[in-house]
Amino acid sequence: MALIFRFFFGGQAQNYLFLWGMGGTFRHLCRRKHPQTLKCSHVHARMSEGEHERVYAFQTEGVRVPKRRCTRSWQKGFTLLRSGIEVENLCQTHIFSGKRRTFVAVKRNHRYMAGIYVHIPFCRSRCAYCDFFSTTREGELPHYVEILCREMKERRDEFADTRVRTIYIGGGTPSLLSATQLQRILDCISANYAVEEEAEVTVEMNPDDRFLPHVNRISLGIQTFDDDLLRLIRRRHDSQTAVCAVKRLQEAGIRNISIDLIYGLPGQTMAQWEHDLDTAFSLGIQHLSAYALSYETGTLLTRWRDEGRVAETDEEISVAMYQRLCQRAREAGFEHYELSNFALPGFHSRHNSSYWTGEPYLGFGPGAHSYDGQRTRRVNEADLDAYFNNPLKGSFERLSTTELYDEAVMCGLRTRRGIDIKQLAVRFGDTQRAYLLHMAEPHLRTGRLVLTDNRLRLTEQAIMISDDIMSDLMA
Numbered sequence: 443m444a445l446i447f448r449f450f451f452g453g454q455a456q457n458y459l460f461l462w463g464m465g466g467t468f469r470h471l472c473r474r475k476h477p478q479t480l481k482c483s484h485v486h487a488r489m490s491e492g493e494h495e496r497v498y499a500f501q502t503e504g505v506r507v508p509k510r511r512c513t514r515s516w517q518k519g520f521t522l523l524r525s526g527i528e529v530e531n532l533c534q535t536h537i538f539s540g541k542r543r544t545f546v547a548v549k550r551n552h553r554y555m556a557g558i559y560v561h562i563p564f565c566r567s568r569c570a571y572c573d574f575f576s577t578t579r580e581g582e583l584p585h586y587v588e589i590l591c592r593e594m595k596e597r598r599d600e601f602a603d604t605r606v607r608t609i610y611i612g613g614g615t616p617s618l619l620s621a622t623q624l625q626r627i628l629d630c631i632s633a634n635y636a637v638e639e640e641a642e643v644t645v646e647m648n649p650d651d652r653f654l655p656h657v658n659r660i661s662l663g664i665q666t667f668d669d670d671l672l673r674l675i676r677r678r679h680d681s682q683t684a685v686c687a688v689k690r691l692q693e694a695g696i697r698n699i700s701i702d703l704i705y706g707l708p709g710q711t712m713a714q715w716e717h718d719l720d721t722a723f724s725l726g727i728q729h730l731s732a733y734a735l736s737y738e739t740g741t742l743l744t745r746w747r748d749e750g751r752v753a754e755t756d757e758e759i760s761v762a763m764y765q766r767l768c769q770r771a772r773e774a775g776f777e778h779y780e781l782s783n784f785a786l787p788g789f790h791s792r793h794n795s796s797y798w799t800g801e802p803y804l805g806f807g808p809g810a811h812s813y814d815g816q817r818t819r820r821v822n823e824a825d826l827d828a829y830f831n832n833p834l835k836g837s838f839e840r841l842s843t844t845e846l847y848d849e850a851v852m853c854g855l856r857t858r859r860g861i862d863i864k865q866l867a868v869r870f871g872d873t874q875r876a877y878l879l880h881m882a883e884p885h886l887r888t889g890r891l892v893l894t895d896n897r898l899r900l901t902e903q904a905i906m907i908s909d910d911i912m913s914d915l916m917a
């Protein structure tokens with residue numbers, strides 16, 4: 443029985459690769475239409491299937507592919523993984539070296555999807571706890587938007603023939619943009635990248651700023667509904683303004699609203715936190731991100747702590763606050779889909795989820811990060827003047843296999859879906875899979891981890907010690 447496997451490379455018809463013939467012959471038709479027959483001793487069953495890809499295993503025996511046959515479509519679009527080593531260039535002679543070998547092929551179900559992050563590094567004032575890159579030079583926003591558009595245009599080849607399924611405008615304070623400026627940014631993205639019609643478009647907003655049209659998701663930086671604590675951490679809004687902002691968004695037709703809260707603020711009591719949760723879950727929001735306060739180097743809050751003006755919250759109180767948060771979210775019907783993120787069914791942040799599953803993304807603006815979905819990270823310099831001088835300047839980091847493995851473990855354990863053991867073996871090999879299961883064993887015995895449906899997950903009791911467990915499992 444003949445089987446046809448079709449491999450899409452960038453969705454281009456001329457880039458198709460066909461394999462056929464179970465236990466017989468398989469052929470490929472490359473972009474230059476050079477048919478090449480190879481022996482294929484066996485095509486194994488499909489190994490796994492995710493949202494974006496299917497994984498097959500097959501064995502070849504012996505026909506060497508002449509170097510001239512290797513086209514860019516082989517080299518670029520087709521990822522072949524062998525013994526955990528990602529082979530990026532199929533011209534390597536050991537791939538078709540004459541011996542019978544088993545390979546694993548990844549078939550993309552769609553053109554590769556991606557996210558775009560746009561950084562708006564302007565704030566009216568600086569909050570006491572924040573170490574994000576931003577400036578109060580708000581007057582330079584119009585010029586900034588033009589430079590930003592230049593960067594987006596010049597880098598468009600990085601995501602050529604790739605569908606963009608999420609756009610995230612973050613900061614800083616994106617809600618300082620005018621509606622026209624935001625429209626200009628979105629138009630520039632649409633003109634240079636293939637944005638899906640149903641793309642998730644998120645804008646971060648502060649409660650005291652105006653609402654921006656043209657988006658379908660808002661992330662509102664509320665942090666707490668306690669006015670004394672808001673003043674202490676130097677937020678500009680008060681609790682009433684925050685509540686009104688949510689209502690205004692709802693009246694404007696936004697059906698996907700996320701709010702940010704912080705717990706463990708200096709002097710914050712359980713009663714205050716309970717009040718924050720009461721208010722949050724009474725507002726009809728769809729998504730909640732809640733973070734424990736951290737004292738970052740160089741912030742005002744850290745200086746106050748070092749001077750003895752504020753005290754860090756006891757760890758037991760922070761743990762109790764987190765546990766109460768999980769409980770309240772569950773009671774309100776929210777899914778705890780990532781350590782710090784909760785959402786009603788169907789309202790997980792698609793953009794942030796793509797970071798945890800290792801999808802490629804492009805980041806624009808000073809300090810923004812990009813990732814090609816393979817091994818390369820790019821970081822733009824976090825300096826506004828340097829960015830104005832040359833918006834295309836960035837530094838690149840090539841991730842080692844160990845770093846990729848560690849990241850896969852860390853990101854997988856952060857999410858409710860957990861680590862996909864089969865996929866991990868495909869990417870990093872059976873030895874690494876065995877290592878992971880060996881290191882997980884003590885935690886499986888004590889119930890901190892569970893292994894079901896080939897996925898390794900943290901149990902709720904282990905969330906508070908997730909850092910320790912992650913570091914145990916890392917290479």
Ligand code: SF4
Nearest residue numbers: 565568569572613614
């Ligand atoms: S928390 Fe947000 S608004 Fe406050 S300084 Fe940081 S980026 Fe700006």
